[in-house]
Amino acid sequence: MTTWTRVCAVDDLVPDRGAAALVDGHQVAIFRLSDSGAIHAVDHLDPFSHANVMARGLVGSRLGTPTVASPMHKQSFDLVTGQCLDDPAVSLQVWPTRVADGWVEVGSAAA
Amino acid sequence: MTSAVPTVHDMTTEQALPAEQPGPAKKKLAVVGAGMVAHRLVEALVERGADQSWDIEVFGDETRPPYDRVALTSFFSDRDPEDLLLGDGSLWRRPGVRLYRGSVVSRIDREARQVHARSTTFDYDKLVLATGSYATVPPVSGSDLPGCFVYRTVDDVAELRQWVLDREAALGRKVKGAVVGGGLLGLEAAGALTALGADTTVVEFAEWLMPLQVDRAGGGALRRIIEQMGVSVRTSTATSRLKAGRDGKVSRLQFADGEKIAADVVVFATGVRPRDELARDSGLEVGERGGVVADPGCLTSDESIYAIGEVAQIAGRVWGLVGPGYTMAEVVADRLLGGTATFEGADLSTKLKLLGVDVASFGDAFAATNGSLEVVYADPTAGVYKKLVMSDDAQTLLGGMLVGDASAYTNLRPMVGRALGSDPTGWLLPEGMEPPSGSALPDDATVCSCNNVTAGQVRCAVTDEGCTDLAGVKACTKAGTSCGSCVSLVKKLVDVQLSEAGIEVSNALCEHFAFTRAQLFDIVRVSEISTFSELVAQHGTGHGCDICRPVAASILSSLGKGHVLDGENAALQDTNDHVMANLQKDGTYSVVPRIPGGEVTPEGLIVIGQVAADYGLYTKITGGQRIDLFGARIEQLPGIWKRLVDAGFESGHAYGKSLRTVKSCVGQSWCRYGVQDSTTLAIDLELRYRGLRSPHKLKLGVSGCARECAEARGKDVGIIATDQGWNMYVGGNGGFTPRHAQLFAEDLTTEELVRAIDRFLMYYVRTADRLQRTAPWLESVEGGIDAVRAVVLEDSLGIAADLDAAMEAHVGAYEDEWAATLADEKKLQRFASFVNAPETPDPDLVYVEERGQRRPADEAERAVLIAGASLPVRPKEVLA
Ligand code: SRM
Ligand SMILES: Cc1cc2nc3c(=O)[nH]c(=O)nc-3n(C[C@H](O)[C@H](O)[C@H](O)COP(=O)(O)OP(=O)(O)OC[C@H]3O[C@@H](n4cnc5c(N)ncnc54)[C@H](O)[C@@H]3O)c2cc1C
Ligand code: SF4
Ligand code: FES
Numbered sequence: 001m002t003t004w005t006r007v008c009a010v011d012d013l014v015p016d017r018g019a020a021a022l023v024d025g026h027q028v029a030i031f032r033l034s035d036s037g038a039i040h041a042v043d044h045l046d047p048f049s050h051a052n053v054m055a056r057g058l059v060g061s062r063l064g065t066p067t068v069a070s071p072m073h074k075q076s077f078d079l080v081t082g083q084c085l086d087d088p089a090v091s092l093q094v095w096p097t098r099v100a101d102g103w104v105e106v107g108s109a110a111a
Numbered sequence: 112m113t114s115a116v117p118t119v120h121d122m123t124t125e126q127a128l129p130a131e132q133p134g135p136a137k138k139k140l141a142v143v144g145a146g147m148v149a150h151r152l153v154e155a156l157v158e159r160g161a162d163q164s165w166d167i168e169v170f171g172d173e174t175r176p177p178y179d180r181v182a183l184t185s186f187f188s189d190r191d192p193e194d195l196l197l198g199d200g201s202l203w204r205r206p207g208v209r210l211y212r213g214s215v216v217s218r219i220d221r222e223a224r225q226v227h228a229r230s231t232t233f234d235y236d237k238l239v240l241a242t243g244s245y246a247t248v249p250p251v252s253g254s255d256l257p258g259c260f261v262y263r264t265v266d267d268v269a270e271l272r273q274w275v276l277d278r279e280a281a282l283g284r285k286v287k288g289a290v291v292g293g294g295l296l297g298l299e300a301a302g303a304l305t306a307l308g309a310d311t312t313v314v315e316f317a318e319w320l321m322p323l324q325v326d327r328a329g330g331g332a333l334r335r336i337i338e339q340m341g342v343s344v345r346t347s348t349a350t351s352r353l354k355a356g357r358d359g360k361v362s363r364l365q366f367a368d369g370e371k372i373a374a375d376v377v378v379f380a381t382g383v384r385p386r387d388e389l390a391r392d393s394g395l396e397v398g399e400r401g402g403v404v405a406d407p408g409c410l411t412s413d414e415s416i417y418a419i420g421e422v423a424q425i426a427g428r429v430w431g432l433v434g435p436g437y438t439m440a441e442v443v444a445d446r447l448l449g450g451t452a453t454f455e456g457a458d459l460s461t462k463l464k465l466l467g468v469d470v471a472s473f474g475d476a477f478a479a480t481n482g483s484l485e486v487v488y489a490d491p492t493a494g495v496y497k498k499l500v501m502s503d504d505a506q507t508l509l510g511g512m513l514v515g516d517a518s519a520y521t522n523l524r525p526m527v528g529r530a531l532g533s534d535p536t537g538w539l540l541p542e543g544m545e546p547p548s549g550s551a552l553p554d555d556a557t558v559c560s561c562n563n564v565t566a567g568q569v570r571c572a573v574t575d576e577g578c579t580d581l582a583g584v585k586a587c588t589k590a591g592t593s594c595g596s597c598v599s600l601v602k603k604l605v606d607v608q609l610s611e612a613g614i615e616v617s618n619a620l621c622e623h624f625a626f627t628r629a630q631l632f633d634i635v636r637v638s639e640i641s642t643f644s645e646l647v648a649q650h651g652t653g654h655g656c657d658i659c660r661p662v663a664a665s666i667l668s669s670l671g672k673g674h675v676l677d678g679e680n681a682a683l684q685d686t687n688d689h690v691m692a693n694l695q696k697d698g699t700y701s702v703v704p705r706i707p708g709g710e711v712t713p714e715g716l717i718v719i720g721q722v723a724a725d726y727g728l729y730t731k732i733t734g735g736q737r738i739d740l741f742g743a744r745i746e747q748l749p750g751i752w753k754r755l756v757d758a759g760f761e762s763g764h765a766y767g768k769s770l771r772t773v774k775s776c777v778g779q780s781w782c783r784y785g786v787q788d789s790t791t792l793a794i795d796l797e798l799r800y801r802g803l804r805s806p807h808k809l810k811l812g813v814s815g816c817a818r819e820c821a822e823a824r825g826k827d828v829g830i831i832a833t834d835q836g837w838n839m840y841v842g843g844n845g846g847f848t849p850r851h852a853q854l855f856a857e858d859l860t861t862e863e864l865v866r867a868i869d870r871f872l873m874y875y876v877r878t879a880d881r882l883q884r885t886a887p888w889l890e891s892v893e894g895g896i897d898a899v900r901a902v903v904l905e906d907s908l909g910i911a912a913d914l915d916a917a918m919e920a921h922v923g924a925y926e927d928e929w930a931a932t933l934a935d936e937k938k939l940q941r942f943a944s945f946v947n948a949p950e951t952p953d954p955d956l957v958y959v960e961e962r963g964q965r966r967p968a969d970e971a972e973r974a975v976l977i978a979g980a981s982l983p984v985r986p987k988e989v990l991a
Contacts, residue, residue, distance in 0.1 A: 008947060015682065021945050022947060027955075033654075052698050053686070053698045057686070058656070058682075060654055061655070062656065069656070071685060072694065
């Protein structure tokens with residue numbers, strides 16, 4: 001079962017700029033895209049540098065896929081699947097998100 | 112076949128997943144030797160999906176994963192050995208591929224189909240020998256003395272370098288070096304020794320240098336050029352013994368003719384020999400002069416064993432270049448997948464830059480073909496010797512050699528076996544012939560001999576594989592990825608093909624903009640555009656990326672279209688610009704207040720010290736004459752800056768592609784030699800250009816006299832005081848390729864100087880490419896520094912007034928970004944550590960103490976500190 005954590009108001013998210021949130025003890029990076037309005041959440045931990053920085057990466061697109069680039073060494077990740085586009089062996093965990101009453105909620109699997 | 116994971120004791124292994132996997136049984140491939148050719152083999156297998164049917168185990172006795180041996184000498188230009196590694200390492204992390212490093216294969220048991228490495232045996236179904244060569248040492252007495260080296264591995268060159276540095280320190284004088292062997296490798300080693308500061312002598316047994324590649328006349332030309340560089344050359348000289356000094360280290364070389372020379376270090380570059388001992392011991396057929404005999408399918412006398420690379424002898428010879436080795440690797444990859452590819456010999460052309468001298472030889476360079484004619488062009492004063500070998504009717508190019516100027520090589524080599532046109536001598540003249548346009552080259556001409564890629568394959572990559580730029584073609588065909596000498600030709604072919612296909616040749620910034628930075632700059636300048644979304648909607652596609660977003664941000668800012676962090680611009684900035692601090696490896700930031708000209712009051716120092724102490728920041732004096740405070744968490748930045756701004760400090764833009772510092776010496780105000788007030792000028796300039804966004808960072812320097820204590824000539828703009836005024840230098844650069852600034856204008860008044868710098872910087876800001884500093888920019892501008900001088904001092908383009916106005920606008924609009932941010936509640940929100948817990952520190956940060964300050968814990972320290980194990984990490988202790 002998924003439990004939903006309310007993290008912030010939709011308007012607290014600057015379009016195309018990430019924000020970090022604590023969800024159930026995990027550090028999650030949340031992005032709101034300016035074109036589609038979609039909200040994506042992935043691990044905040046950069047698997048390459050092992051620093052908690054993904055929310056501070058630049059949002060963009062590669063051939064239509066929305067991406068975020070690690071601010072540390074610039075590897076790009078698919079925001080939808082979490083897959084690293086520069087190294088097939090690496091990916092970020094993707095977290096489900098939803099909007100309820102103007103609030104952004106992030107889902108985590110309850111034990 | 113055993114499926115158990117072997118117990119590997121003292122070997123370093125790199126592998127991602129456990130080997131146990133259900134499913135159809137995979138066959139086992141053992142690759143002995145982990146060099147360049149082994150790497151290509153595994154790469155080729157993985158590319159073709161062979162890792163689905165084969166478990167691949169690679170054994171290498173070196174401690175590093177396969178690296179680029181061809182580029183070994185670049186180790187001396189301070190390159191990190193890591194940079195030499197082939198590929199990005201992900202190959203070795205794939206399931207089904209396993210690399211054992213530091214692991215010597217000591218025996219092959221052909222009966223049992225097993226290899227022995229250290230104390231373990233590994234089964235195989237097929238085995239590939241790729242053990243390469245070892246460097247030979249001539250059998251003269253003393254050749255094993257301390258201070259004698261060969262030149263084959265990263266460890267060899269690292270030890271050589273250390274030895275030279277240590278000897279120089281111990282002897283307190285220049286080191287004397289000798290290289291035995293005047294061939295290709297010997298000259299490369301001589302270049303390395305010279306670069307290390309040694310007085311070097313090359314000793315060659317033959318009558319001239321590089322006897323395998325060039326003829327007597329070419330060798331003579333080469334010798335003259337090399338001697339002019341201060342390297343001594345002795346030809347027709349046999350080394351008879353080496354002698355040690357009193358300390359037991361090598362000190363002298365004795366020659367067969369009785370003469371001797373002093374030498375504190377000796378490098379042997381007398382040849383290589385295939386490492387075929389494993390094959391010999393296991394009874395495989397080995398050639399008379401070494402090399403494991405293999406057929407054109409690279410199969411040895413045992414049908415389960417292949418041999419590839421420098422260890423293999425195919426078609427009666429050993430192929431000592433990486434190109435043929437790569438072809439063999441492709442052949443074996445194909446065979447392992449059931450194919451029938453064969454190795455049909457290879458092009459042994461070479462082009463090298465030895466000690467900065469171009470040497471190339473290709474095709475039938477020694478005119479061995481019956482009736483062949485030689486066309487020679489020689490200019491001894493310029494140190495140039497060029498020769499073409501033509502067929503007896505002077506029509507067809509058979510080969511050639513080029514010494515001193517090998518610029519014609521890339522165009523000539525693919526023409527071997529083809530008609531050169533009416534006047535072959537035209538190709539040899541200094542200006543060269545108009546090279547054949549990319550489209551004239553026949554499809555079957557090899558353009559990249561390292562990777563055996565033809566002109567047709569390059570064209571195909573564009574037309575059939577959809578590659579749209581050089582990078583794509585390189586990735587797809589591998590052309591140009593080894594020695595790099597063919598890149599200019601490959602690029603030409605790609606460009607021609609693209610424009611023929613109606614695709615505009617791309618200087619595009621990235622997939623979102625088909626413009627260069629300079630073009631985008633002009634678009635924004637002449638339009639009303641002031642946001643990224645307008646720009647991408649009107650002139651681009653998609654959603655932008657980490658390349659074009661910061662470029663757009665910089666352009667908008669250079670043109671004064673709003674605060675870099677206002678509105679939508681905020682989303683364009685790299686994290687450094689976004690939070691106005693520099694990201695560190697653990698995700699914290701550094702803080703650098705501006706200290707113009709390096710001048711700081713005691714009160715200012717006390718504030719900085721107090722802030723650092725209160726926040727526990729690591730402090731260090733930077734190379735830019737100011738103070739850096741490291742380890743600030745994102746949520747701490749506003750508090751830190753509030754205190755700094757209150758004390759009169761402002762942003763130092765250490766994070767921006769913008770002005771960093773104007774370095775200054777103390778100058779006339781204190782120094783007894785100073786002829787002008789360098790400190791005041793430096794401060795004025797720093798305040799004038801602070802905050803100016805540019806294609807890359809900018810640094811200036813001002814020295815108060817020609818003693819140059821501010822190292823101004825290492826800066827983008829350097830100013831040196833004269834009795835009459837100021838001399839202005841431009842285009843100085845540190846970094847990977849340091850460049851001294853060149854004299855731009857002399858004896859300027861302060862007013863003239865400021866105007867010249869204004870225009871120079873604005874012109875650079877407008878026209879340079881993304882991340883192009885002033886040195887490479889000056890090189891790229893048509894007409895070079897003279898053209899820029901004409902624009903700046905004589906207004907040759909009629910844009911001077913425009914440039915002046917742009918700089919005035921910048922100066923007038925400057926405000927301190929940090930002060931502005933602190934005054935804006937909305938902007939302060941971005942410094943929250945977590946949206947739902949804005950003040951909570953990142954719980955994963957761990958620090959240790961070192962020399963009275965703290966630094967991020969490394970992996971090992973973290974493991975201990977987090978696990979709370981009892982292993983002592985003294986004298987360090989946890990701070991956070
Ligand atoms: C702090 C400092 C080293 C120090 O402890 O002294 C430093 C630190 C960094 N340098 Fe530097 N450089 C520092 C002086 C220099 C100097 C010396 C100088 O300025 O006199 C040079 C050579 C001179 C030059 O620039 O031509 C220098 C050449 C570089 C380069 C190579 C630039 C090039 O043109 O190739 C880079 C890489 C880059 O900018 O792309 C770089 C990049 C960096 C970065 C920004 C790397 C990064 O992205 O993390 C470092 C981060 C700074 C930080 O976190 O605060 N740093 N760096 C120095 C800060 C000076 C300052 O007060 O602003
Ligand atoms: C300084 C220098 C410059 C060069 N420049 C050029 C150039 O410009 N152009 C060019 O084409 N070629 C050049 N070469 C030659 C090129 O490097 C070789 O042709 C190429 O490396 C051959 O590849 P290989 O895989 O066959 O052998 P290697 O790259 O030598 O790899 C063999 C590997 O196997 C290991 N090994 C051997 N025996 C065992 C064992 N029993 N157990 C485990 N491991 C073992 C070795 O230690 C080595 O790491 C240059 C070489 C040097 C040294
Ligand atoms: S401070 Fe400069 S030289 Fe030192 S590691 Fe960082 S970038 Fe490299
Ligand atoms: S010829 Fe060496 S990389 Fe192409």
